[in-house]
Each structure stands twice: as structure tokens, then as C-alpha cells.
Amino acid sequence: MDSRESNALSRELGDALRQARRGSEIRFGDLVEELGWSPGKISKLERGTRGTSPMDIARYVGHLQADQATYDHIMSLALEANTGHLVRPHEIAMPDNLRALLLHEQTAGTIWAYEIINVPGLLQTADYARALIGSPNFEHGVIGRMTRQGIFNRPRPPLGYFFILETALHHVVGGPQVMYEQMLQLLFRGGVRVVTLADQLPPSLLSAFTFMTFPDHQPVSYAESGPMSVFSDAPETTDRFRQACGDLDRVALSEEQSRSVFATWADRYDRLREEQRGAGGEAVA
Template structure:
């Protein structure tokens, strides 16, 4: 097959192939020779810009001598139909290990994120994330969430445009100390804007979402529905989410106005934590 525009599924498959090759002992040149394919064909497969048959994918993985779980995972991707929508299961409240999510966040040029009842995962402090995730999921899940945020430290970092509804500031996650530190994180982080209770919201903003744009392929929308995540790069769907982003721009406070509100909430949680730590004191939200 000739080169093509990649999609979310082909990129996830290509990422799985590339990771399997890195984990094998087979060198790239040896794989080219054993398969009898060109280096360009393998590179395009691993970038998701070229399609091939499931039989060829099975040959590729077989030459890597991958274990059974790796083979089964890759073949499930190779045999999945491309509909423009990907559904991926994950542990409740912890999508941080989803390869489809990590792959797209790491390669995005702009990440739009809108959250209503919580601070976006890419902006959470470790303590705030720990309270949301819960101890049953283990500390490694908190570490995974913090690792996701490292995308903003790379040389060509994505531009984050974060929109948070005021309800998320009122929702106490953990103790006042946790909320105080989280408010400071929002206060000093650029690209964060607040959607207040006073804003008249269009129907498009009744649900949280993320929308990512890229330099070399069409945008991808992401919805987290508890234990299930939905990715979409279907044209009509992503156009609707692009409009949602335009709606956010219209109703949200400016960054400067938002900082003033974050500062007020930081001050409120600061007073609550002081009351809580005073002898005989008990914080009341």
C-alpha cells in the first residue's frame, strides 16, 4: 500500500510495533533483511503512515520473537476496523497509562482541555492526584500522572490551553492544604482560564473534553468516561470539538482575570488550613 494520512488507530499500531522492536534484540537492519522489506516501508508502518495486511504484521512481530501478550495486543490492533473512533478501557480514574493518550499528548502541537469537576490531569499536583486516584490504585499511578506532565518540559513542548469550570475550585479534593497548593499551581501556570458560574454556557460545554491538534495529521478529540476513553479523529466529530474550543474562548475569563480568582481561592484554602491546624480548630468549608 502507498503512503497515506495516518489516523489514531494506525498511529497506535505503529507505536506498538516500534516499541516491540525496541524491546527485541533484533537490529533494524537485520529486520529489513529478514523481512525483505525496504527500510522506508518499516519506518512508515511504525509512524502509522502506511497500511499493510494483518499477515504482514504477524510476520513482523514473529521476526521480533515477541512474547505472546505483545503479539496478541499488536494483532488485536491490526485486525481492528478503522471507524474514526477508538474506545479504550482503563482503570477507573486513571487513564494515564493509555498508549493512545500518551502518544497523542506527546506529539500534539496544541492541547485544549476543559474540565468541570476537577483540575485537568496535566495540571494536577501530586497530592491532588493522589486524593483523586485513591490509595487502592497505588503510588505508581500518581507517578504515571506526574510523568505525563513532563511533555511541557521538552524542547518543542505543546501549547496547553486549559479551561476549568469554577465548580472544580469549590470541590474539596483532600484537605485544605492540598487545595491550597493546587490553587497556587493554577495561579502561577500560564494558559489556564476559568469558566465561572455566571457564564451562560452553550450546550457544547456541558461535558468535559480534550482536543489536540498536530503539525502532520488531523486533530484528535478525547473523552474520558470513567473506565472508558473515547478517541476520535473523524472529520465531522473533530469539527464539532473545534467549535467547542471556540465557544470556550468566548465564555471564559481572560488569563489575568482567572489568576485573580485563583488567588482568592488560594487565600480561602490558606485560611481554612490555618483554622484546621490551630489548637482545637476544625476547618469548615
């Protein structure tokens, strides 16, 4: 197959191939020679900009001498039909290790994130994430979430546009101390805007979503629901999410107004944590 525009599935497959090669002891030049392929073909496969047959993918992985789990994962991607929508399972509230999510966040030019119940994962403090994930056995999930946020520390980070429905500010996660620190982070972060309930929400804003754009391929939308997430690069879907981003920009408070809201909630949670300390028990927001 010739070069083509990549899609979410082909990029996930290419990323899996690249990860497998880098984790093997096979050098790139040796792989080229053994397969009889050009370096360009392998490079394009790993970028998701070139297709090939499942048999060729099996040969590629076989030459890497990958373990059975790696082989099975890659072949499941190679055999998956490209419908424009990827459904990926994960532990509840823990999508942080999904390669499809990490790959697209790390290569995005812009990220629009809208949450209606919680603070967006890319803005959460470690204590907020820990309380939200819930189990102490899921500490790796907290580490994964903090690692994801590292995309904004790069020399050329993506532009982040974050929107939070005001109900999420009422949702007490981890107690007043955790919420106080989270409000301060939102206050000083910048690029975060509040969507109020003063007016009826447009239908496009009744569910949380993330919309990512890229310099070299089509946008990808992402939505999490319980133990699974859905990625889409189908134009009819991404066009709707692009319109939803316009709705967010239209109805949300300005950044300055939103900072005032975060400051008010920080003061409220500050008082609650002091009351909690004075009473020696739990305070309720």
C-alpha cells in the same frame, strides 16, 4: 498498500510495533533482511502512515520473537476496524498509561483541555492527583500523571490552553492543604482560564474534553468517562470540538481575571487549613 494519511488507530498500531521492536534483540537491519521489506516500509508502518495486511503484521511480530501478550495486543490493533473512534479501557481516574493518550500528547502542537469537576490532569500537583486517584496502591498512577506533565519541559513543548469550570474549584480534593497548593500552582502556571456559571453554558461545554492539534496530521479529540476513554479523529466529531474550543475562548475569563480567582481561592483554602490546624481536625470548604 501505499503511503496514506495516518489516523489515530494506525498511529497506535505503529507505536506498538516500534515499542516491540525496540524491546527486542532484533536489529533494524536484520529485520529488514529477514522480512524482505524496505527500510521505508517499516519506518512508515511504525509511523502509522502505511497500511499492510494482518498477516504481514503477524510476520513482523513473529520475527521479533515477541511474547504472547505483546503479540495479542498488536494483533488486536491490526484487526480493529478504523471507525474514526477508539474506545480504550483503563482503571477509573487513571488513563495515564494509555499509549493512545501518551502518543498524542507527546506529539501535539496544541492541547486544549476543559474540565468541569477536577483540575486537568496535566496541571495537577502530585498530592492532588494522589487524593483524586484515591488508593495508595495506585501510586504508579501518580507517577504516570507526573511523567505526562513532562511534555511541557521539553525544548519545544506543545501550546497548552486550559479551562476549568468554577465548580472544580469548589470540589475539595484531599483537604484544604492540598487545595491550597493546587490553587497556587494554577495561579503561577499561566495559560489557565476559569469558566464561570454567571451565564448559561453553551451545550458544547456541558462535558469535559481535550482537543489536540498536530503539525503533520488531523486533530484528535479525547474524552474520559469512568473506566474508559474515547479518542476520535473523525472530521465530523473534531469539527464540533474545534467549535467548542471557540466557545471556551469566548465565554471564559481572561488569564488575568482567572489569576484573581485562583488567588481568592488560595486565600480561602489557606484560611481553612489554618482553621483545621487550630481545631485539630478536618475543615470543610
